[in-house]
Amino acid sequence: MIDNASIESLKNSIDIVDVIGNFIELKKAGANYKANCPFHGEKTPSFVVSPSKQIYHCFGCGVGGDSIKFVMELEKLSYPEAIEKLASMYNFSLNYTKGSSDYSDAKRVLETIQAWYVKNLENNPTAKQYLLDRGIAQSSIERFGIGYVPDGNSVIHFLNSALLPLPKAVEAGILAQGEGGRYYARLVERITFPIYSTSGGAVGFGGRTITNHPAKYINSPQTKLFNKSRLLYGYDLAKESIYKNKKLIVCEGYLDVVMFHQAGFTEAVATLGTALTAEHLPLLRKGDPKVILAYDGDKAGVAAALKAAQMLSVSGFDGGVVLFPDGQDPADLIAKGQSEAVAKLLREAKPLIPFVLEQTIYAYNLHDPRAKEAAFGAAKQFLDGLSQIIKDAYIPMTATLLGVSPALFGKQTQPNRAKESFSQKRDDVAQLSILKTLLEKPELIDSVLDVIDVNMFGGYAAMFSALISGEKEHPHLMGLAVDDTFQIMDEAELQGVLRNFLIKHYDMKLKNIVADQTIPFEKKSFLIRKIKTDIIPRLKRGELVAFEGN
Structure with a gap:
């Protein structure tokens, strides 16, 4: 058991x-911090963290607690497991009244074998010479703890x-x-x-072949300690400079990080064999640095830089490529x-x-009107x-790159029939979400x-008719198919949207009947009574009422 005083x-x-902040992005909001709740889907932040009270609470779903409770709920861990997870994250040594833990055992395996790897490097001239040939100084080898692992039998013998225990070495990813x-x-x-956690605790390894193995680099597998999507190589050594200089350099490989630091660019880090993802954002946000993406200029590097720059821009980061x-x-x-x-x-x-903007727009042949239209749509989607404020600031530049008028980016513009910019009125969103769902799930049409x-679909009746008739190449349906603004719902969500749509429809129908002087009194009375006392109450109770044409 873990000693209570240690906890x-x-x-x-x-x-x-x-x-x-290690798990989700937090943004300052007065004395507290806010975020979108990780425990239920929401678009407006209602999850609040109080640094003064050291608690969190979501006003949307009601969850709340302290740091330990958060890790327990998010990672689906028991109380002792959450304690050990936090201790591992912060390189904190727990005391046990009896025995030990998987975390402490894995940590011991990693630390012991790391020292062995370092010793092996000094005894392997080929590996050592490779590093020296790449320009890596002895001081950098020592600072980053670079080592060498020999054959598998030697590992198991050690x-x-x-x-x-070998089972513990499995848990540690060795x-x-x-x-x-x-x-x-x-x-x-x-x-x-x-590879170390942000607090300097060993969590895994990356390995570079020197025997021409097809896999040039491989990493430790996912373990309790190692999650490559939330880690950045070299961050433990770079964080002081990142916070001080308000700058963070993201590069592509271990050697790049080592050489950047060796040349004095000590803000450099690298992803662990994976692209930069949203899971990295909380770590990138710490210290509010300017993020510089330093990638190779080949096709793969440009593609990775574009994807990362899009994500960082939309997430509100400042920086460059x-x-x-x-x-x-x-x-x-x-x-x-x-240097x-x-x-x-x-x-x-x-x-x-x-x-x-440049990479997106110049990917198209702007001399071809259709390609230019597609480039406009792609650029506008990014700006949206x-x-x-940021969008407005970059519209003139975008218009210049495309060779079009800035007025085309106005709110009322519908520049691209293939990706139609539909009205965002609430009723329109409901109708178009229904149509988008039926387009993707035609089995729900009946x-x-x-x-x-x-x-009943008013201005979208033609789209509905085309959908029912199977006219998949109808331009508006094609535009809807590629528009990510409208969600594809499951059957339960669809029924909820349909109920709300029908309630609004019958509310409007009721007003029209009351105002219509051409309907005979008896029929008007019947229709008003039918809608007010039967149809709308049933809808509000959650029942989908069959269409009433009269």
Whole structure:
């Protein structure tokens, strides 16, 4: 069991804003912080974190508690597991009244084998020479704890000699089990790059082959300690500079990070063999730095930079993009003594939003009217994801790149029939969401027609008719198919939207009947009574009422 005094000491050493900020993006709101609740879907933030009270509460779904409760609920852990998870995140040593834990055992395995990897590097001239040939100094090798892992039998022999249980090495991601329960090493004959949590605790390894293995780099598998989507290589060493200089450099590989730091760019980090994702955003947000994407200038690097720049822009980050020329990466340039050239490239980084606009628009042949129209649609879709002030600031630039009038970006514009910009009135959103769902799930059409007539869709009746007739190439239906504004609902959600739509329809129908002087008195009385006392109450109780044509 975990000693209670140890738990209290952990609680006193962590801050709830920092803990929750490791999992979701928090934004300052007065004395507190707000976010979209991770426990229920919402678009307007109602999840509040109080640094003064060290608690969180969601005004939408009612969840709340302290740091430990948050980790328990989000990660689906027991109380002791959440304590151990937090201790691992913050490199905090827990005391146990009896025994130990999976977390402490895994941590011991990682720390012990890391020291062995470092020792092995000194005894392997080939691996050591590879690093030196890449320009990596001995001081950098030591600072980053770079090591070497030999053959698999040596790994297992070392673990046994160090009295480290092999099942615990599996949990730490050092070993795996094959058929028949046979143990084998995950990393063999590779240069190793230890990966640490933001607080400096070992959580896994990256390995670079020196035997021409097809997989140049591989990482530790997902474990209780290691989640590559929430980690950045080198962050533990870079965070002080990131907070101080308000700058963070994201590059593509371990060697790039090492060489950046060696040249004095100590704000550099790298993703762990994966693209930059939304799960990285909370970590990138810490310290509110300007984020520079420093990627290779090849096709893959440009594509990765574009995707990352789009995500960062829409998420409100400031920063820029540097693409290294002539197929070279940052490590190559720095190794050649061109650190000043790298510094110049970083200073002249293309701001995120202009980079996205240029890459997006110039991907099309602007001399072809249809391609130009498609480029306009793609650029407008990106701008629509930005805040109104930022969007307005970049409309003139976008118009210039496209060679069109800025007026085309006005709210009333419908520039592209293939991706029609539909009215955003609430009724329109409901109708178009119904149509979008039926377009994707035609098996639901009959159930909708049981309660709704085509003519009830007003200005969208033609689209509804085309959908029922199977006219998939109808231009408005094609536009709706590619418009992500409107959600595809499941059957329960569809029924809810249909009920609300029908309630509004019959409310309006009731007003029209009352105002219509041509309807005979007896019929008018019957219709009013039918709608007020039968149809609308049944709808409000959750029943879908069959269409009343009269």
